[in-house]
Amino acid sequence: MTRRPRGSRFLRILLLVLLSAGAGWGETKPSGADNAAVRRKEFALPRKHDSGLSREAKRGRALYEYYCALCHGKQGDADGFNATNLKTPPTRHTDPILMGTLSDAQVQRVIKEGGQALGRSPQMPPWGGVLKSQDLADLTAFIRTLAVPAKK
Amino acid sequence: MKRTFVVLSLLILLFLLWQIGKDYNRPYLSYQKAYKRLLAKAGEGEPELAAFPFGARQGWIVGLSRVDRCETCHLGVEEPRVRNAQAPFRTHPDADTHPVESFGCTVCHGGQGLATSLEDAHGPTENWNRAIYHENFLQKSCSLCHGETVGESAPVLSRGREIFYDWGCRGCHKVEGKERKKVGPPIRKIGEKVRTDWLFRWLRNPRGYLPKTRMPDFLLSEQEAADITLLLIPQQIAPGAAPAGSVERGRLVFNESRCVTCHAVEGKGGNIGPDLAKIGSKLRPEGLLPWLRNPHEVMPTTLMPVHNFTEQDVRDLAAFLMAEYTDLELQEDQASRDLKAVSKGNVRNGKALIDKYGCTGCHEIEGVEDRGENGSELTRIGDIHVSRLEFAGVEVPRNRRTVPNWLYNKMREPRLFKGDLKMPDYRFSDEDAEAVTTYLLSLTAEKVPAQYYHPLGERPSGYDPQGDFGKVLEKYRCLVCHRIRGKGGTLAPDLSREGSRIRKEWLRDYLRKPDTIRPILVERMPQMKITDADIQILDAYIRAALLDDKVENLAGEVRGMRLGDPEAVRRGSRLYFEKYACDACHQINLKGGTIGPDLTHSGKRLRPEWVLLWLRNPKAFLPRSVEPVYAFPQREIEDLAAFVLSPKGGKGTP
Numbered sequence: 145m146t147r148r149p150r151g152s153r154f155l156r157i158l159l160l161v162l163l164s165a166g167a168g169w170g171e172t173k174p175s176g177a178d179n180a181a182v183r184r185k186e187f188a189l190p191r192k193h194d195s196g197l198s199r200e201a202k203r204g205r206a207l208y209e210y211y212c213a214l215c216h217g218k219q220g221d222a223d224g225f226n227a228t229n230l231k232t233p234p235t236r237h238t239d240p241i242l243m244g245t246l247s248d249a250q251v252q253r254v255i256k257e258g259g260q261a262l263g264r265s266p267q268m269p270p271w272g273g274v275l276k277s278q279d280l281a282d283l284t285a286f287i288r289t290l291a292v293p294a295k296k
Numbered sequence: 297m298k299r300t301f302v303v304l305s306l307l308i309l310l311f312l313l314w315q316i317g318k319d320y321n322r323p324y325l326s327y328q329k330a331y332k333r334l335l336a337k338a339g340e341g342e343p344e345l346a347a348f349p350f351g352a353r354q355g356w357i358v359g360l361s362r363v364d365r366c367e368t369c370h371l372g373v374e375e376p377r378v379r380n381a382q383a384p385f386r387t388h389p390d391a392d393t394h395p396v397e398s399f400g401c402t403v404c405h406g407g408q409g410l411a412t413s414l415e416d417a418h419g420p421t422e423n424w425n426r427a428i429y430h431e432n433f434l435q436k437s438c439s440l441c442h443g444e445t446v447g448e449s450a451p452v453l454s455r456g457r458e459i460f461y462d463w464g465c466r467g468c469h470k471v472e473g474k475e476r477k478k479v480g481p482p483i484r485k486i487g488e489k490v491r492t493d494w495l496f497r498w499l500r501n502p503r504g505y506l507p508k509t510r511m512p513d514f515l516l517s518e519q520e521a522a523d524i525t526l527l528l529i530p531q532q533i534a535p536g537a538a539p540a541g542s543v544e545r546g547r548l549v550f551n552e553s554r555c556v557t558c559h560a561v562e563g564k565g566g567n568i569g570p571d572l573a574k575i576g577s578k579l580r581p582e583g584l585l586p587w588l589r590n591p592h593e594v595m596p597t598t599l600m601p602v603h604n605f606t607e608q609d610v611r612d613l614a615a616f617l618m619a620e621y622t623d624l625e626l627q628e629d630q631a632s633r634d635l636k637a638v639s640k641g642n643v644r645n646g647k648a649l650i651d652k653y654g655c656t657g658c659h660e661i662e663g664v665e666d667r668g669e670n671g672s673e674l675t676r677i678g679d680i681h682v683s684r685l686e687f688a689g690v691e692v693p694r695n696r697r698t699v700p701n702w703l704y705n706k707m708r709e710p711r712l713f714k715g716d717l718k719m720p721d722y723r724f725s726d727e728d729a730e731a732v733t734t735y736l737l738s739l740t741a742e743k744v745p746a747q748y749y750h751p752l753g754e755r756p757s758g759y760d761p762q763g764d765f766g767k768v769l770e771k772y773r774c775l776v777c778h779r780i781r782g783k784g785g786t787l788a789p790d791l792s793r794e795g796s797r798i799r800k801e802w803l804r805d806y807l808r809k810p811d812t813i814r815p816i817l818v819e820r821m822p823q824m825k826i827t828d829a830d831i832q833i834l835d836a837y838i839r840a841a842l843l844d845d846k847v848e849n850l851a852g853e854v855r856g857m858r859l860g861d862p863e864a865v866r867r868g869s870r871l872y873f874e875k876y877a878c879d880a881c882h883q884i885n886l887k888g889g890t891i892g893p894d895l896t897h898s899g900k901r902l903r904p905e906w907v908l909l910w911l912r913n914p915k916a917f918l919p920r921s922v923e924p925v926y927a928f929p930q931r932e933i934e935d936l937a938a939f940v941l942s943p944k945g946g947k948g949t950p
Contacts, residue, residue, distance in 0.1 A: 187692050187705055187712070190432040190730060198380070199389050211922055214891050215880075229889040230880055267880035273925025274915070 197289060204286030207279055211271065220290035232265040243291040251287060252280045323413050324368045325350060331371040331378075331385055338377040352412050357400040359745055364400040364409035366417065373401075403744075404437040405429055420698050425681050427698045429737070432730045436678065436737035440744050444735075447753030454753075456735030459728060463510045467657025468671035468719075471739060476669070480511065480658035481595050487529035489583040493634035496525045498578075503723060505578065505623075506571055512720035514653050515711065518637055520645075525638045527646030528661070536582035539614040546616025549609050554810075554822040558600070561621065568599055568776060568787075576622035584614040592771075601773040604825040653718050671719070677703070678740035688713045703733045757782030765837040768830045780842065788821065793917070795838045796847035802901045803838065807831045813893045813901075846916060850905040859904055859938045868939025871932055881923075884944050892923065899941040907937045 197205065209218060215230065217223040220237030227234055237243060246254075253261055255275065259268030275283070332348050354365040372378035372385035373396055379387040388396070394404070402409040407428035411417040419427030429436065438450040444457055460466065464479040486495065497504065499521040502511040516524070556565035559572045575584075586593065588610040591600040605613065647664065650656065656666040678699075685702045690713055692701075705712055707729035710719035724732065759781040761769060769775055775784030778791045798806075805811075808831065810821035826834075858864060872878045879888035882895045898907075909916060911933045914923040928936065 187690050187696070187701070188708055188726075189696065189701060190430045190704055191726070193432065214922070215889075226881065226889045226891050266875060266877040269876070269880070269924040270926065271924050273913075273927055 200282045200285040201289050204282035207283050208286050230267050237287050237290040240291040248284050251284045255280055327369040355400055360403050362400045364402050365412050366401040368412050433700045433734045433737055436734045439738040441748050441750050443751040445753045449752050452731050452734050456731035459732050460735050464658040468654040468669050470669045470673040472675040478658055478660055482660040484662045487533055490578055491580055492529050493631040494578045496521050496634045496638050512722040514720040520649055522638045522641035523646035524649055526641030527643045538581045539611050541611030541615030543616045543619045546612035549613045554820050557820055557822045572621050574623035576618045577626055599776045601824055602771050676741050678737040686713055703736050707732045759783040764833045768833050772824055793844035795842040796844040797906045847905045847909050850908050854904045857934050864935050864938035865942045868935035871936055872939050896944055907940055911936055
């Protein structure tokens with residue numbers, strides 16, 4: 145029985161490592177390489193689209209984006225595309241101090257009867273002919289999510 | 297002997313007690329106890345709480361032949377008092393339209409209705425293929441009762457269906473009962489139209505040229521792309537001279553014709569036609585001329601209208617496009633390197649590759665036979681058993697191995713499971729991959745009984761105008777943007793009742809030179825030099841056939857109104873500006889909002905009958921209008937109508 149020279153095992157492992165590294169090195173790029181290379185080779189699971197909104201607020205958001213965002217802005221920042229055309233700028237729904245002074249009933253009343261109902265600008269039209277009472281509640285629920293209450 | 301007997305008896309007794317205990321302590325009981333506590337918190341009375349019925353609960357949906365025991369744990373499905381509770385007690389959001397006693401749960405959600413443990417009910421388990429559907433794919437079930445043209449009520453499903461048929465999936469995958477349409481342009485004499493080096497780059501990476509293209513990436517190697525390019529353009533044609541035209545005048549024609557309504561350039565503009573930002577690096581110099589003269593002769597299925605350009609317009613426009621919009625990122629020697637690569641191509645291999653990748657599923661290719669669908673049939677893909685799907689080299693834990701998950705990953709990365717597959721990569725976003733997966737899951741043999749069938753959404757319209765009007769609509773591709781009686785696009789106003797809205801003289805002027813009614817839109821009516829004869833045909837048809845009785849019936853009432861009375865106009869003006877602030881949304885002489893149309897010339901544009909109806913209730917004419925419904929008193933309506941229809945000075949006042 146011949147005695148193996150010392151370190152032969154180490155050398156063999158080294159050889160293996162080098163070989164496999166070499167194989168990796170010489171690997172041809174996947175075809176269409178420019179963008180295929182960045183794609184991940186992983187099994188993906190569907191992710192929840194959680195907006196964190198209640199069902200009412202979700203319905204309210206759809207209405208808000210359809211009717212209100214044109215002036216009030218999609219996020220309620222008073223920056224809708226029509227905002228600069230108004231003589232009185234639209235209410236900023238992200239303003240926690242201002243929104244804090246309005247009760248839900250007042251918010252709903254302005255939407256329903258227009259700005260004049262609370263002695264404000266007639267540029268805010270009355271939506272009572274379009275929106276039902278559930279719509280008003282949904283809208284209010286969504287508008288309430290826009291302003292983060294000020295911390296004291 | 298006696299001792300053995302005693303031991304055995306004891307063992308049996310213990311076993312019995314253990315079984316009783318096990319039976320008593322069902323896994324769902326902990327949920328039921330938690331729910332009882334929730335009810336107590338919600339203010340349920342003492343006697344009702346004491347009588348709380350523990351135990352399995354089930355619903356037998358006779359019509360659907362299903363028995364669902366989901367309510368054993370999902371106890372609050374129809375209990376509004378716990379609507380904000382956490383799962384599993386949350387109230388079902390659509391309980392009003394889809395009551396549990398008529399539908400059960402599993403017909404929409406999947407899962408194993410008879411099971412009473414979470415693992416078995418939700419799945420996947422060894423012997424129950426249909427695991428509960430992830431909420432992102434849930435709309436697959438809507439089509440069971442509501443049909444697959446369900447529209448906005450199931451937006452994810454609708455988007456998936458749209459992608460499936462518009463992006464060419466049907467070209468390679470058979471779905472019984474669905475027509476196979478070639479969604480890509482036909483490829484004929486392509487060498488006369490595009491540059492060879494462009495075609496090579498395009499095949500290798502379509503998104504490098506058009507970031508939003510529907511042409512998928514076939515992940516072709518350089519050699520494969522060269523083979524196909526050489527097959528499609530076997531002989532290099534000497535490049536022609538650059539179009540002899542005026543770039544400056546071409547720019548004018550480009551702007552006047554409003555090409556950006558359909559074509560984006562540098563990220564701005566519509567998406568009906570392809571982005572033109574790099575067109576100068578794609579086309580041969582003379583390749584654009586026949587297209588601009590009459591695109592329908594080059595490609596009968598194109599969405600592009602005939603613009604009736606003069607020959608000078610065509611040359612100037614071509615000169616402008618070729619000079620202005622070239623690919624600035626292209627390296628100088630790129631073209632010659634690409635051509636060199638193409639010269640190493642092999643035509644016979646190119647043909648084999650076209651067969652392999654199924655190019656003819658989307659393109660009609662001159663000289664190449666279409667061998668029909670070469671992908672798997674998908675008619676019942678939603679029913680497939682997960683064991684028939686190959687996960688191959690990808691590690692997936694068993695409880696994630698479901699049909700929806702497999703399809704979703706296939707959509708995101710078609711060659712994930714195996715490298716040498718032929719399905720191309722559409723670079724779907726996660727949302728689009730979910731949408732297509734949802735549509736695929738909806739393809740099942742499952743049927744519901746007739747009493748459950750309740751189709752929603754717009755039925756495919758049978759509107760198909762013939763004769764001269766039909767020809768003119770085709771020539772100018774009006775229905776790409778406009779809609780008439782349920783047929784056509786939604787980008788521009790629905791014209792089904794346009795004859796009742798607009799005045800004859802205005803329509804003629806508008807068709808000759810489309811003005812801007814809505815100042816802020818990018819997508820404006822393109823200017824197409826519609827001939828007088830065609831205008832005559834459009835006008836006659838719109839006036840005779842596209843009417844609304846609700847408007848026409850007001851003719852008598854309008855005759856009795858004093859719309860020209862200056863006093864009424866003055867009163868109307870006060871109402872318009874002061875009381876109702878209509879100028880918040882409408883412009884007059886460039887002042888006012890841009891939500892509604894400009895009203896400077898509305899007296900020339902609108903018929904008084906229509907204005908009357910609109911002021912009473914805009915939604916009666918256009919349900920999707922964003923105009924508030926004011927319920928003006930009759931007197932104010934007359935005054936407002938008088939003002940709206942009165943001349944308001946400014947440019948173009950008679």
